[in-house]
Amino acid sequence: MPQLIMKFGGTSVADIDRIKNAAARIKAETENGHDVIAVVSAMAGRTNELNASVEAISPFFDAREYDTVVATGEIVSAGLLTLALQEANVPARSWQGWQIPILTSAVHGAAQILNISTDAINSKFNEGMRVAVVAGFQGVTSDKRVSTLGRGGSDTSAVALAAAFGAKRCDIFTDVDGVFTADPRLVTKARKLDRVTYEEMLELSSLGAKVLQTRSVELAMRHKVRLRVRSSFNETNGTLVCDEEEIMENKAVSGVAHSRDEAKVTLLSVADRPGIAAAIFGTLSEASVTVDMIVQNISASGRTDLTFSCPVNQIKRAEKKLRELEKGQDVNFDSLVFDTEVCKLSVVGIGMRSQSGVAAKMFQALADYGINIKVIATSEIKISVLVERKFMELGVQALHDAFDLHHG
Numbered sequence: 144m145p146q147l148i149m150k151f152g153g154t155s156v157a158d159i160d161r162i163k164n165a166a167a168r169i170k171a172e173t174e175n176g177h178d179v180i181a182v183v184s185a186m187a188g189r190t191n192e193l194n195a196s197v198e199a200i201s202p203f204f205d206a207r208e209y210d211t212v213v214a215t216g217e218i219v220s221a222g223l224l225t226l227a228l229q230e231a232n233v234p235a236r237s238w239q240g241w242q243i244p245i246l247t248s249a250v251h252g253a254a255q256i257l258n259i260s261t262d263a264i265n266s267k268f269n270e271g272m273r274v275a276v277v278a279g280f281q282g283v284t285s286d287k288r289v290s291t292l293g294r295g296g297s298d299t300s301a302v303a304l305a306a307a308f309g310a311k312r313c314d315i316f317t318d319v320d321g322v323f324t325a326d327p328r329l330v331t332k333a334r335k336l337d338r339v340t341y342e343e344m345l346e347l348s349s350l351g352a353k354v355l356q357t358r359s360v361e362l363a364m365r366h367k368v369r370l371r372v373r374s375s376f377n378e379t380n381g382t383l384v385c386d387e388e389e390i391m392e393n394k395a396v397s398g399v400a401h402s403r404d405e406a407k408v409t410l411l412s413v414a415d416r417p418g419i420a421a422a423i424f425g426t427l428s429e430a431s432v433t434v435d436m437i438v439q440n441i442s443a444s445g446r447t448d449l450t451f452s453c454p455v456n457q458i459k460r461a462e463k464k465l466r467e468l469e470k471g472q473d474v475n476f477d478s479l480v481f482d483t484e485v486c487k488l489s490v491v492g493i494g495m496r497s498q499s500g501v502a503a504k505m506f507q508a509l510a511d512y513g514i515n516i517k518v519i520a521t522s523e524i525k526i527s528v529l530v531e532r533k534f535m536e537l538g539v540q541a542l543h544d545a546f547d548l549h550h551g
Protein backbone atom coordinates (compact mmCIF):
# COMPACT_ATOMS: atom_id res chain seq x y z
CA MET A 144 0.00 0.00 0.00
CA PRO A 145 1.26 3.51 -0.76
CA GLN A 146 2.80 5.21 2.27
CA LEU A 147 4.06 8.36 0.62
CA ILE A 148 2.53 10.96 -1.65
CA MET A 149 5.12 12.99 -3.58
CA LYS A 150 3.77 15.92 -5.62
CA PHE A 151 5.92 17.64 -8.25
CA GLY A 152 4.88 21.10 -9.40
CA GLY A 153 5.32 22.63 -12.86
CA THR A 154 8.95 23.77 -12.51
CA SER A 155 9.88 20.39 -11.01
CA VAL A 156 8.79 18.63 -14.23
CA ALA A 157 9.62 21.50 -16.60
CA ASP A 158 11.90 19.47 -18.89
CA ILE A 159 13.24 15.95 -19.37
CA ASP A 160 16.20 16.43 -17.00
CA ARG A 161 13.89 17.59 -14.23
CA ILE A 162 11.52 14.70 -14.87
CA LYS A 163 14.51 12.35 -14.54
CA ASN A 164 15.47 14.13 -11.32
CA ALA A 165 11.93 13.59 -9.96
CA ALA A 166 12.12 9.94 -10.99
CA ALA A 167 15.42 9.56 -9.11
CA ARG A 168 13.91 11.03 -5.93
CA ILE A 169 10.94 8.73 -6.16
CA LYS A 170 13.17 5.73 -6.82
CA ALA A 171 15.18 6.55 -3.67
CA GLU A 172 11.96 6.37 -1.62
CA THR A 173 11.05 2.99 -3.14
CA GLU A 174 14.51 1.78 -2.16
CA ASN A 175 13.69 2.90 1.42
CA GLY A 176 10.81 0.43 1.22
CA HIS A 177 8.00 2.86 0.41
CA ASP A 178 5.34 2.40 -2.20
CA VAL A 179 4.64 5.85 -3.65
CA ILE A 180 1.87 7.81 -5.29
CA ALA A 181 3.52 10.59 -7.32
CA VAL A 182 1.26 13.47 -8.34
CA VAL A 183 2.35 15.70 -11.20
CA SER A 184 1.49 19.15 -12.53
CA ALA A 185 1.72 20.15 -16.16
CA MET A 186 5.20 21.20 -17.32
CA ALA A 187 5.83 24.86 -16.31
CA GLY A 188 3.90 27.31 -18.46
CA ARG A 189 1.83 24.61 -20.18
CA THR A 190 -1.47 25.31 -18.41
CA ASN A 191 -1.15 29.01 -19.28
CA GLU A 192 -0.61 28.12 -22.95
CA LEU A 193 -3.62 25.80 -23.00
CA ASN A 194 -5.67 28.46 -21.28
CA ALA A 195 -4.65 31.03 -23.92
CA SER A 196 -5.61 28.62 -26.74
CA VAL A 197 -9.09 28.23 -25.30
CA GLU A 198 -9.53 31.99 -24.90
CA ALA A 199 -8.26 32.57 -28.44
CA ILE A 200 -11.26 30.62 -29.74
CA SER A 201 -13.77 32.38 -27.51
CA PRO A 202 -13.68 34.35 -24.27
CA PHE A 203 -17.12 32.87 -23.54
CA PHE A 204 -16.00 29.25 -23.65
CA ASP A 205 -17.90 26.18 -22.51
CA ALA A 206 -16.31 25.30 -19.15
CA ARG A 207 -16.58 21.55 -19.82
CA GLU A 208 -14.46 21.84 -22.94
CA TYR A 209 -12.08 24.22 -21.16
CA ASP A 210 -11.45 21.38 -18.69
CA THR A 211 -10.97 18.88 -21.51
CA VAL A 212 -8.20 21.07 -22.90
CA VAL A 213 -6.38 22.25 -19.76
CA ALA A 214 -6.36 18.78 -18.16
CA THR A 215 -4.08 17.52 -20.93
CA GLY A 216 -0.95 19.20 -19.53
CA GLU A 217 -0.90 16.89 -16.51
CA ILE A 218 -1.51 13.80 -18.67
CA VAL A 219 1.71 14.43 -20.61
CA SER A 220 3.76 14.89 -17.41
CA ALA A 221 2.28 11.72 -15.88
CA GLY A 222 3.17 9.64 -18.94
CA LEU A 223 6.69 11.05 -19.15
CA LEU A 224 7.44 10.57 -15.45
CA THR A 225 6.14 6.99 -15.64
CA LEU A 226 8.44 6.30 -18.59
CA ALA A 227 11.40 7.80 -16.68
CA LEU A 228 10.63 5.55 -13.69
CA GLN A 229 10.34 2.48 -15.89
CA GLU A 230 13.66 3.40 -17.49
CA ALA A 231 15.15 3.46 -13.96
CA ASN A 232 13.73 -0.07 -13.37
CA VAL A 233 10.94 1.06 -11.07
CA PRO A 234 7.58 -0.67 -11.78
CA ALA A 235 5.30 2.31 -12.40
CA ARG A 236 2.00 3.09 -14.09
CA SER A 237 0.26 6.39 -14.91
CA TRP A 238 -3.31 7.27 -13.89
CA GLN A 239 -5.65 9.96 -15.16
CA GLY A 240 -8.45 11.25 -12.95
CA TRP A 241 -11.18 9.12 -14.57
CA GLN A 242 -9.12 5.94 -14.36
CA ILE A 243 -8.89 6.03 -10.54
CA PRO A 244 -11.57 7.52 -10.45
CA ILE A 245 -11.34 10.85 -8.63
CA LEU A 246 -14.99 11.86 -8.53
CA THR A 247 -15.64 15.61 -8.41
CA SER A 248 -18.49 18.09 -8.45
CA ALA A 249 -19.57 19.43 -11.84
CA VAL A 250 -18.32 22.98 -11.20
CA HIS A 251 -15.99 22.92 -14.20
CA GLY A 252 -12.79 24.89 -13.72
CA ALA A 253 -13.17 24.88 -9.93
CA ALA A 254 -14.44 21.39 -9.12
CA GLN A 255 -14.34 19.91 -5.63
CA ILE A 256 -13.24 16.35 -4.96
CA LEU A 257 -16.13 14.27 -3.66
CA ASN A 258 -14.61 10.80 -3.52
CA ILE A 259 -11.46 8.88 -4.45
CA SER A 260 -11.64 5.14 -5.07
CA THR A 261 -8.60 3.30 -3.77
CA ASP A 262 -9.42 -0.14 -5.22
CA ALA A 263 -7.95 0.10 -8.72
CA ILE A 264 -4.64 1.59 -7.59
CA ASN A 265 -4.35 -0.71 -4.58
CA SER A 266 -4.88 -3.80 -6.67
CA LYS A 267 -2.00 -2.71 -8.93
CA PHE A 268 0.21 -2.21 -5.88
CA ASN A 269 -0.76 -5.75 -4.84
CA GLU A 270 0.43 -6.96 -8.24
CA GLY A 271 3.88 -5.42 -7.71
CA MET A 272 3.55 -1.83 -8.99
CA ARG A 273 5.77 0.39 -6.79
CA VAL A 274 4.72 3.84 -8.03
CA ALA A 275 1.37 5.15 -9.26
CA VAL A 276 1.91 8.40 -11.16
CA VAL A 277 -1.29 10.43 -10.95
CA ALA A 278 -2.11 13.37 -13.22
CA GLY A 279 -2.89 16.18 -10.76
CA PHE A 280 -5.49 18.96 -11.10
CA GLN A 281 -8.12 16.70 -12.71
CA GLY A 282 -11.03 14.43 -11.93
CA VAL A 283 -14.24 13.19 -13.45
CA THR A 284 -17.84 14.22 -12.80
CA SER A 285 -20.70 11.81 -12.17
CA ASP A 286 -21.74 12.22 -15.80
CA LYS A 287 -18.25 11.22 -16.89
CA ARG A 288 -16.95 14.58 -18.05
CA VAL A 289 -13.33 15.59 -17.32
CA SER A 290 -13.12 18.26 -14.60
CA THR A 291 -10.33 20.43 -13.17
CA LEU A 292 -9.81 21.74 -9.65
CA GLY A 293 -8.81 25.37 -10.23
CA ARG A 294 -5.33 26.84 -10.72
CA GLY A 295 -2.77 25.25 -8.43
CA GLY A 296 -5.13 22.29 -8.01
CA SER A 297 -2.47 19.56 -8.15
CA ASP A 298 -1.68 20.37 -4.50
CA THR A 299 -5.27 19.48 -3.69
CA SER A 300 -5.08 16.25 -5.71
CA ALA A 301 -2.02 15.27 -3.66
CA VAL A 302 -3.54 16.01 -0.26
CA ALA A 303 -6.84 14.32 -1.17
CA LEU A 304 -4.94 11.20 -2.25
CA ALA A 305 -2.95 11.27 1.00
CA ALA A 306 -6.20 11.36 2.96
CA ALA A 307 -7.89 8.65 0.87
CA PHE A 308 -4.95 6.23 1.09
CA GLY A 309 -4.05 7.11 4.69
CA ALA A 310 -0.48 7.96 3.63
CA LYS A 311 1.95 8.80 6.40
CA ARG A 312 3.29 11.87 4.58
CA CYS A 313 2.46 14.17 1.70
CA ASP A 314 5.48 15.99 0.28
CA ILE A 315 4.94 18.94 -2.06
CA PHE A 316 8.09 19.40 -4.16
CA THR A 317 8.39 22.89 -5.59
CA ASP A 318 10.86 25.54 -6.74
CA VAL A 319 11.51 27.12 -3.32
CA ASP A 320 12.87 25.54 -0.11
CA GLY A 321 9.57 25.66 1.77
CA VAL A 322 7.08 28.17 3.11
CA PHE A 323 8.76 31.53 3.76
CA THR A 324 7.87 34.53 5.91
CA ALA A 325 6.97 36.28 2.60
CA ASP A 326 7.24 35.40 -1.08
CA PRO A 327 11.02 34.89 -1.45
CA ARG A 328 10.80 36.28 -4.99
CA LEU A 329 9.66 39.62 -3.55
CA VAL A 330 11.53 39.79 -0.25
CA THR A 331 15.14 38.65 -0.47
CA LYS A 332 15.44 38.60 3.32
CA ALA A 333 12.42 36.27 3.68
CA ARG A 334 13.16 33.37 6.03
CA LYS A 335 12.10 29.78 5.54
CA LEU A 336 9.80 28.56 8.30
CA ASP A 337 10.55 25.10 9.75
CA ARG A 338 6.93 24.73 10.80
CA VAL A 339 3.71 26.58 10.18
CA THR A 340 0.24 25.81 11.55
CA TYR A 341 -2.61 24.67 9.32
CA GLU A 342 -4.55 27.80 10.33
CA GLU A 343 -1.75 30.18 9.39
CA MET A 344 -1.07 28.37 6.12
CA LEU A 345 -4.76 28.51 5.27
CA GLU A 346 -4.77 32.29 5.74
CA LEU A 347 -1.46 32.78 3.89
CA SER A 348 -2.71 30.73 0.91
CA SER A 349 -6.08 32.38 0.70
CA LEU A 350 -4.43 35.81 0.99
CA GLY A 351 -2.15 35.20 -1.97
CA ALA A 352 0.78 32.90 -1.07
CA LYS A 353 0.34 30.52 -3.98
CA VAL A 354 2.88 28.00 -2.70
CA LEU A 355 -0.10 25.78 -1.69
CA GLN A 356 -3.62 25.92 -3.12
CA THR A 357 -5.99 27.03 -0.33
CA ARG A 358 -8.24 24.01 -0.74
CA SER A 359 -5.28 21.64 -0.23
CA VAL A 360 -4.57 23.21 3.16
CA GLU A 361 -8.24 22.96 4.16
CA LEU A 362 -8.22 19.26 3.31
CA ALA A 363 -4.92 18.64 5.10
CA MET A 364 -6.27 20.35 8.22
CA ARG A 365 -9.52 18.40 8.16
CA HIS A 366 -7.86 15.01 7.58
CA LYS A 367 -4.70 15.71 9.62
CA VAL A 368 -2.46 15.03 6.65
CA ARG A 369 1.24 15.56 7.46
CA LEU A 370 2.03 18.04 4.76
CA ARG A 371 5.56 19.11 3.90
CA VAL A 372 6.59 21.75 1.37
CA ARG A 373 10.13 21.21 0.09
CA SER A 374 12.48 21.88 -2.79
CA SER A 375 12.80 19.42 -5.66
CA PHE A 376 16.30 20.77 -6.29
CA ASN A 377 17.97 20.01 -2.94
CA GLU A 378 17.62 17.66 0.03
CA THR A 379 16.65 20.22 2.68
CA ASN A 380 13.82 19.49 5.09
CA GLY A 381 11.37 22.10 3.90
CA THR A 382 8.43 23.28 5.99
CA LEU A 383 6.05 21.07 7.93
CA VAL A 384 2.43 22.24 8.01
CA CYS A 385 1.11 20.94 11.33
CA ASP A 386 -1.03 21.47 14.42
CA GLU A 387 -0.44 24.37 16.79
CA GLU A 388 0.65 21.96 19.57
CA GLU A 389 3.65 20.94 17.49
CA ILE A 390 5.00 24.48 17.43
CA MET A 391 6.85 25.78 20.47
CA GLU A 392 6.87 29.52 20.12
CA ASN A 393 4.36 31.77 18.42
CA LYS A 394 5.39 35.21 17.31
CA ALA A 395 2.52 37.63 16.85
CA VAL A 396 3.12 37.59 13.11
CA SER A 397 4.49 34.58 11.20
CA GLY A 398 4.24 35.83 7.65
CA VAL A 399 3.23 38.49 5.17
CA ALA A 400 1.10 37.67 2.12
CA HIS A 401 0.21 39.77 -0.87
CA SER A 402 -2.32 39.56 -3.63
CA ARG A 403 -1.57 41.74 -6.61
CA ASP A 404 -4.66 41.94 -8.76
CA GLU A 405 -7.42 43.25 -6.55
CA ALA A 406 -10.10 45.82 -7.25
CA LYS A 407 -12.31 48.00 -5.06
CA VAL A 408 -15.90 48.88 -5.90
CA THR A 409 -17.97 51.53 -4.08
CA LEU A 410 -21.71 52.03 -4.38
CA LEU A 411 -22.31 55.65 -3.41
CA SER A 412 -25.43 56.44 -1.49
CA VAL A 413 -27.46 53.24 -1.33
CA ALA A 414 -30.55 52.92 0.87
CA ASP A 415 -29.73 51.79 4.41
CA ARG A 416 -32.48 49.28 5.13
CA PRO A 417 -32.90 45.52 5.54
CA GLY A 418 -32.50 43.49 2.35
CA ILE A 419 -30.28 45.88 0.38
CA ALA A 420 -26.95 44.21 1.21
CA ALA A 421 -28.57 40.81 0.68
CA ALA A 422 -29.74 41.88 -2.81
CA ILE A 423 -26.35 43.32 -3.77
CA PHE A 424 -24.23 40.41 -2.59
CA GLY A 425 -26.82 37.87 -3.74
CA THR A 426 -26.60 39.12 -7.31
CA LEU A 427 -22.79 39.22 -7.17
CA SER A 428 -22.63 35.65 -5.95
CA GLU A 429 -24.96 34.52 -8.77
CA ALA A 430 -22.35 35.90 -11.16
CA SER A 431 -19.61 34.03 -9.22
CA VAL A 432 -17.92 37.25 -8.13
CA THR A 433 -15.69 36.34 -5.21
CA VAL A 434 -16.22 39.23 -2.86
CA ASP A 435 -13.58 39.58 -0.17
CA MET A 436 -13.58 42.71 2.03
CA ILE A 437 -16.81 44.60 2.71
CA VAL A 438 -17.12 48.00 4.39
CA GLN A 439 -20.25 50.00 5.07
CA ASN A 440 -20.26 53.54 6.44
CA ILE A 441 -22.52 54.81 9.16
CA SER A 442 -25.61 56.18 7.58
CA ALA A 443 -26.78 59.77 7.60
CA SER A 444 -30.28 60.41 6.31
CA GLY A 445 -31.00 56.75 5.61
CA ARG A 446 -28.41 56.33 2.86
CA THR A 447 -24.90 54.93 3.03
CA ASP A 448 -21.79 54.11 0.97
CA LEU A 449 -20.92 50.46 0.52
CA THR A 450 -17.47 49.26 -0.58
CA PHE A 451 -16.29 45.77 -1.45
CA SER A 452 -13.22 44.19 -3.02
CA CYS A 453 -12.90 41.39 -5.58
CA PRO A 454 -10.28 40.09 -8.04
CA VAL A 455 -9.68 42.68 -10.76
CA ASN A 456 -10.58 40.25 -13.57
CA GLN A 457 -14.12 39.93 -12.16
CA ILE A 458 -14.83 43.64 -12.23
CA LYS A 459 -16.69 43.65 -15.58
CA ARG A 460 -18.98 40.87 -14.38
CA ALA A 461 -19.61 42.71 -11.12
CA GLU A 462 -20.43 45.96 -12.91
CA LYS A 463 -22.85 44.27 -15.33
CA LYS A 464 -24.72 42.64 -12.46
CA LEU A 465 -24.91 45.82 -10.37
CA ARG A 466 -26.24 47.83 -13.36
CA GLU A 467 -28.89 45.17 -13.98
CA LEU A 468 -29.86 45.29 -10.33
CA GLU A 469 -30.20 49.07 -10.54
CA LYS A 470 -32.38 48.83 -13.67
CA GLY A 471 -34.66 46.39 -11.87
CA GLN A 472 -35.24 49.23 -9.35
CA ASP A 473 -34.62 46.86 -6.43
CA VAL A 474 -31.54 48.76 -5.38
CA ASN A 475 -30.65 52.26 -6.40
CA PHE A 476 -27.47 54.19 -5.81
CA ASP A 477 -26.00 57.52 -6.94
CA SER A 478 -22.99 56.06 -8.74
CA LEU A 479 -20.49 53.23 -8.93
CA VAL A 480 -16.83 54.01 -8.29
CA PHE A 481 -14.14 51.55 -9.40
CA ASP A 482 -10.53 51.40 -8.29
CA THR A 483 -8.68 48.75 -10.29
CA GLU A 484 -5.19 49.74 -9.17
CA VAL A 485 -5.12 48.18 -5.72
CA CYS A 486 -3.43 45.20 -4.09
CA LYS A 487 -3.95 43.45 -0.77
CA LEU A 488 -1.26 43.15 1.91
CA SER A 489 -1.81 40.92 4.92
CA VAL A 490 -0.02 39.91 8.09
CA VAL A 491 -0.82 36.49 9.54
CA GLY A 492 0.00 34.84 12.86
CA ILE A 493 -1.74 32.74 15.49
CA GLY A 494 0.21 34.72 18.12
CA MET A 495 -2.14 37.60 17.29
CA ARG A 496 -4.83 35.91 19.40
CA SER A 497 -2.92 36.72 22.56
CA GLN A 498 -0.87 39.78 21.63
CA SER A 499 -2.18 43.27 21.12
CA GLY A 500 -0.78 46.15 19.09
CA VAL A 501 -0.36 44.29 15.81
CA ALA A 502 -2.75 46.52 13.87
CA ALA A 503 -1.14 49.71 15.20
CA LYS A 504 2.32 48.46 14.26
CA MET A 505 1.17 47.42 10.80
CA PHE A 506 -0.51 50.74 10.05
CA GLN A 507 2.48 52.71 11.36
CA ALA A 508 4.89 50.73 9.18
CA LEU A 509 2.85 51.62 6.11
CA ALA A 510 2.44 55.23 7.20
CA ASP A 511 6.22 55.57 7.58
CA TYR A 512 6.51 54.98 3.83
CA GLY A 513 3.58 57.24 2.97
CA ILE A 514 1.39 54.29 1.97
CA ASN A 515 -2.28 55.11 2.37
CA ILE A 516 -4.71 52.40 3.55
CA LYS A 517 -7.96 52.18 1.58
CA VAL A 518 -9.79 49.27 3.21
CA ILE A 519 -9.07 47.16 6.30
CA ALA A 520 -10.31 43.69 7.22
CA THR A 521 -9.38 41.51 10.17
CA SER A 522 -9.91 38.03 11.53
CA GLU A 523 -8.62 36.41 14.70
CA ILE A 524 -5.23 35.67 13.12
CA LYS A 525 -4.85 38.13 10.24
CA ILE A 526 -5.06 41.80 9.29
CA SER A 527 -5.44 42.73 5.62
CA VAL A 528 -5.35 46.12 3.94
CA LEU A 529 -5.93 47.35 0.42
CA VAL A 530 -3.34 49.82 -0.81
CA GLU A 531 -2.31 51.26 -4.18
CA ARG A 532 -0.76 48.52 -6.33
CA LYS A 533 2.38 50.57 -7.04
CA PHE A 534 3.24 50.23 -3.33
CA MET A 535 2.94 46.45 -3.24
CA GLU A 536 6.61 45.54 -3.08
CA LEU A 537 7.50 48.40 -0.77
CA GLY A 538 4.58 47.56 1.51
CA VAL A 539 5.48 43.87 1.80
CA GLN A 540 9.11 44.79 2.61
CA ALA A 541 8.01 47.40 5.15
CA LEU A 542 5.78 44.91 6.96
CA HIS A 543 8.45 42.21 6.87
CA ASP A 544 10.91 44.63 8.48
CA ALA A 545 8.44 46.04 11.00
CA PHE A 546 7.69 42.60 12.42
CA ASP A 547 11.34 41.58 12.27
CA LEU A 548 10.46 38.45 10.32
CA HIS A 549 13.96 37.79 9.02
CA HIS A 550 14.99 36.91 12.57
CA GLY A 551 13.75 33.51 13.78
Ligand code: ADP
Nearest residue numbers: 152153154317321322323325326328352353354
Ligand atom coordinates in the same frame (compact mmCIF):
# COMPACT_ATOMS: atom_id res chain seq x y z
P1 ADP B 1 4.50 24.72 -8.23
O1 ADP B 1 4.54 24.89 -9.70
O2 ADP B 1 5.60 23.86 -7.69
O3 ADP B 1 3.14 24.31 -7.73
P2 ADP B 1 3.91 27.47 -7.49
O4 ADP B 1 4.47 28.47 -8.45
O5 ADP B 1 2.49 27.14 -7.56
O6 ADP B 1 4.83 26.14 -7.63
O7 ADP B 1 4.24 27.90 -5.98
C1 ADP B 1 5.57 28.19 -5.61
C2 ADP B 1 5.78 29.70 -5.62
O8 ADP B 1 5.01 30.29 -4.59
C3 ADP B 1 7.19 30.12 -5.31
O9 ADP B 1 7.99 30.14 -6.46
C4 ADP B 1 7.01 31.52 -4.68
O10 ADP B 1 7.30 32.56 -5.58
C5 ADP B 1 5.51 31.59 -4.37
N1 ADP B 1 5.26 32.01 -2.97
C6 ADP B 1 4.41 33.01 -2.61
N2 ADP B 1 4.41 33.17 -1.29
C7 ADP B 1 5.29 32.27 -0.78
C8 ADP B 1 5.72 31.97 0.55
N3 ADP B 1 5.24 32.62 1.62
N4 ADP B 1 6.62 30.97 0.70
C9 ADP B 1 7.10 30.30 -0.37
N5 ADP B 1 6.73 30.56 -1.65
C10 ADP B 1 5.83 31.53 -1.86
Ligand code: ASP
Nearest residue numbers: 184190280294295296297
Ligand atom coordinates in the same frame (compact mmCIF):
# COMPACT_ATOMS: atom_id res chain seq x y z
N1 ASP C 1 -1.20 22.93 -13.92
C1 ASP C 1 -2.20 23.55 -13.10
C2 ASP C 1 -1.88 25.03 -12.94
O1 ASP C 1 -0.94 25.52 -13.52
C3 ASP C 1 -2.34 22.88 -11.76
C4 ASP C 1 -1.11 22.91 -10.89
O2 ASP C 1 0.01 23.15 -11.35
O3 ASP C 1 -1.26 22.66 -9.68
O4 ASP C 1 -2.62 25.72 -12.30
Ligand code: MG
Nearest residue numbers: 152295353354
Ligand atom coordinates in the same frame (compact mmCIF):
# COMPACT_ATOMS: atom_id res chain seq x y z
MG1 MG D 1 1.34 25.39 -7.41
